[in-house]
Every structure is written in structure tokens, then in C-alpha cells.
Amino acid sequence: MRELDETDLEILTLLGEDARRPFSAIAEEVGLSGPAVSDRVTRLQEAGIINRFTVDVDRSQLHAGIPVFIQVTGVDDVDELRARIGDADAVEHLFVSADGAIWFYARAQVQNVRRWLDGLLDEDVDYSVTLMDDVEWRPSLDGTEFALTCAECNNTVDSEGRSTRLDGQVYHFCCPSCQSRFEERYNRLEEGA
Structure with missing residues (x-):
């Protein structure tokens, strides 16, 4: 197994910006040939570093619900609630803090957010809801060492x-x-x- 290097990080950064970017365009930026970039991407996939290629849909353009950011505290079974929240169609991002709080960003598909949350969460948990005005998801590999x-x-x-x-x-x-x-x-x- 060859060690990962800065070129691998550059390739990952470029794919993170646009997963459909042609290997020939990536090759120009990193100073390799298109087939060499293809080989590196294949190796990154085989190593489990790249798990999938996906699309980032701007749901606000689709009028896909009310954007909310929710913090849930007082959770007895974090894993069970995390799984339930993660399975909800409206949830886009889910975080669990070191102290067991669950934070998630969702686009509630109903006008009554509280009713939607009451159906999703246990009665004995505390939660706070923040209505979001704008959201920008910018995954970055800056500061990452392989x-x-x-x-x-x-x-x-x-x-x-x-x-x-x-x-x-x-x-x-x-x-x-x-x-x-x-x-x-x-x-x-x-x-x-």
C-alpha cells in the first residue's frame, strides 16, 4: 500500500467541490495525466476513503419545507434517537455532541413544526428550534492529514x-x-x- 500524499488531498478537495469534474480537468490542476488521476481515485475508493459520489441539492429552490436547526437534550438512549432522527426524510444533517446532545438540520415538510417534532421526538426530551434563514454546507479538507x-x-x-x-x-x-x-x-x- 502506497502512502497517501498531497496530490491525493488535492484530488479529494477538487472532487468535494464538484464530484462530476472530469479527471482530465483534475489532472491539469494537480499536474498528472487523466489516467493517473483515475487510478488514484480508484485507489481512494478501494481504501474506503471515498465512499460515494453524491449530489448537493439546493432544497430551497424546490420549496421543500421549512428549514430548521434543532438541539435535543435530555436524551436517555442517544443511539436509538439518533437512528430515528436519521431515518426521518426531512433530516439533512445530524450531529451528536460529546455530552450526548443531538443537533440536526431539517426541512420540516409541514407548516406546524412543533407537531412534526412531537411525532419525531420522545415526550421527555427537551429541544429548541431555530428557524434558519440561509444554509450553506461547505465540506472542507483543510487541515486534514492523511x-x-x-x-x-x-x-x-x-x-x-x-x-x-x-x-x-x-x-x-x-x-x-x-x-x-x-x-x-x-x-x-x-x-x-
């Missing part, structure tokens, strides 16, 4: 590292012994399930 971490020991994976795919999921390892320990434990768990 450091794949070993799935077994959490050490940094360097050029001597290895990767493997188990049941469709890519795992990275710093050394063959970490890979072997992880795969043995994974197989034992699979057999016991």
Missing part, C-alpha cells in the same frame, strides 16, 4: 501497511501480525454468530 489507522492497534498505517476487505468493508493494518490477529478474531465472531 493517516490511515490500524483496525487492530490504532497505530498509523504507513507504506508497509496492508489492507483487506471483509464482507464488503475495507480494513487497514500497520503490519501483517495485526492483520492476522484481526482476521482471526473476525472469523471467530462470524463462526459464533
Whole structure:
């Protein structure tokens, strides 16, 4: 496995700005050929760094509901509520803070936001609603350093590292012994399930 470099970061930044940008246009900006960019993107996908390409729809142009930002506190089962909120069609972004508060941005599809939230949230949680005037989502890779971490020991994976795919999921390892320990434990768990 070759280490990730600044060119990979530039490619990711350009794809983040426009996932439909042709590889030839990216190649001009990063000083590579189109096929070399294609190879790097394929490698980033295989490594699990790029998971999918998507579209960013400006829902305000579609009149798709009332934009709200909601903070939920006093949650007993954060994971259960997070899953329920994440499954709601109107929710676009979901965040969980270190103290267990849930924040989410949604476009409520009804005129009565409180009624919509009462159907979505538990009665015993506290929440606050902020009506949004404008929203701009700008994912950035600034300040990002590439450091794949070993799935077994959490050490940094360097050029001597290895990767493997188990049941469709890519795992990275710093050394063959970490890979072997992880795969043995994974197989034992699979057999016991």
C-alpha cells in the first residue's frame, strides 16, 4: 500500500467541490495525466476513503419545507434517537455532541413544526428550534492529514501497511501480525454468530 500524499488531498478537495469534474480537468490542476488521476481515485475508493459520489441539492429552490436547526437534550438512549432522527426524510444533517446532545438540520415538510417534532421526538426530551434563514454546507479538507489507522492497534498505517476487505468493508493494518490477529478474531465472531 502506497502512502497517501498531497496530490491525493488535492484530488479529494477538487472532487468535494464538484464530484462530476472530469479527471482530465483534475489532472491539469494537480499536474498528472487523466489516467493517473483515475487510478488514484480508484485507489481512494478501494481504501474506503471515498465512499460515494453524491449530489448537493439546493432544497430551497424546490420549496421543500421549512428549514430548521434543532438541539435535543435530555436524551436517555442517544443511539436509538439518533437512528430515528436519521431515518426521518426531512433530516439533512445530524450531529451528536460529546455530552450526548443531538443537533440536526431539517426541512420540516409541514407548516406546524412543533407537531412534526412531537411525532419525531420522545415526550421527555427537551429541544429548541431555530428557524434558519440561509444554509450553506461547505465540506472542507483543510487541515486534514492523511493517516490511515490500524483496525487492530490504532497505530498509523504507513507504506508497509496492508489492507483487506471483509464482507464488503475495507480494513487497514500497520503490519501483517495485526492483520492476522484481526482476521482471526473476525472469523471467530462470524463462526459464533
